[in-house]
Amino acid sequence: MKKLVREPLLHFMLIGAGLFGLYSLVNQEEGPGEDTIVISEGRIEQFINVYEKTWQRPPTEHELKALIDDYVIEEIYYRQAVAMGIDQDDTIIRRRMRQKLEFLTDDVLMASDGDDSELEVYLSENPEKFRKDGSYSFEQIYINPQKHAGDLKSYLKEVEEKLQSGEEVESDSYFIAREQKEVPRWKVDRDFGQDFSGKLSGLKVGEWSGPLQSGLGSHFVKVSQRTEGSVPQLAEIRDKVKREWLHAQKLERRRQFNEKFLEKYEVVIEWPEQGSGA
Known part of the structure; x- marks a missing residue:
């Protein structure tokens, strides 16, 4: 059972299901049609929560309406830009979309929070990272x-x-x-x-x-x-070891995730001819 839980393919399937659920949740207000913009109750609560964290108080009715109006205009501009193809072949947009997808998958990628046995192994395999x-x-x-x-x-x-x-x-x-x-x-x-x-x-x-x-x-x-320098015991530097372990785990899971993505595509590289234009 433990081996099954650690299988990258299972992680990939779970990530796909998680992304589908996230996409459905985030985009549920767009159900009525392309020309309809619905501001859901959940979206309004999100506006209120963000405002409270920023200004340490809830927004007034006028301020909340301004937030909603601005979101509506932003959504209209976004849809128009997509319809016009402005998002195509734009390096900044492509990079931002990649970052957003990585952000959405980061939590799903982590199958473990790191128990002491895993951290002990990581510490013993990477002593120079933690040597005093x-x-x-x-x-x-x-x-x-x-x-x-x-x-x-x-x-x-x-x-x-x-x-x-x-x-x-x-x-x-x-x-x-x-x-x-x-x-x-x-x-x-x-x-x-x-x-x-x-x-x-x-x-x-x-x-x-x-x-x-x-x-x-x-x-x-x-x-x-x-x-002489020495490597502390895990109990002394557990938080630091855990941060490093989580980072290493995320990079490895990301590598596995990327490999699964690559399996879906055939990559053709058209190298320029050597000496062309000379």
């Missing part, structure tokens, strides 16, 4: 390569020897903070270049290392604390 960033605390000596362009290699060797012997060494810039406390991995990479944090991950804690290269120049670094 690691952080680093370190001291650094920045070496500006332009300042030592003539003897950079020898100067780096000199700095390394001084640091190993416990001597104090001045950084080449006051704008690059010497002390970095509990800086998230993403911020380290943002400030010093891609994967600079990866270089810090391989260093021994409490010892000077380097020089390490960044987009700014050379750095001698002493890591004092390193906190």
Whole structure:
């Protein structure tokens, strides 16, 4: 029974039935004929509800009549435009109709709201989406390569020897903070270049290392604390996991839905001849 419920074909049939019902419900006021516009009780209640949500009060009799009159004119213009074929081959209208159909089918596409077992599986299969960033605390000596362009290699060797012997060494810039406390991995990479944090991950804690290269120049670094990233338990991030899971499910259901649509059509692509017009 569970397998049957999860079948895409069954979902497609249910979606079709749901769309038919929605279409009948929305368009029920147009039954009397093409030249008749009937404003149903349900439509009037919709006008009132939208007005109340917008203005925090119900519309007056005059305001409600204005809403109805505007809808009637809108409906007349719509019917005339369709009769004249204005809706044909219009990219904006085509896109809007697609969006509306997707909106109407979104709720029907979702067969499940996501229980903990489904969310646990999704979390285990996509840990990087939810991993908490690691952080680093370190001291650094920045070496500006332009300042030592003539003897950079020898100067780096000199700095390394001084640091190993416990001597104090001045950084080449006051704008690059010497002390970095509990800086998230993403911020380290943002400030010093891609994967600079990866270089810090391989260093021994409490010892000077380097020089390490960044987009700014050379750095001698002493890591004092390193906190590795971790994936939280589902209970800690359930809402986030559920949002991601629902989005992934919607995309997959939409893909299946589109495949069923495509089965009804033969697609012929008339590619332009290579080099035509040359």
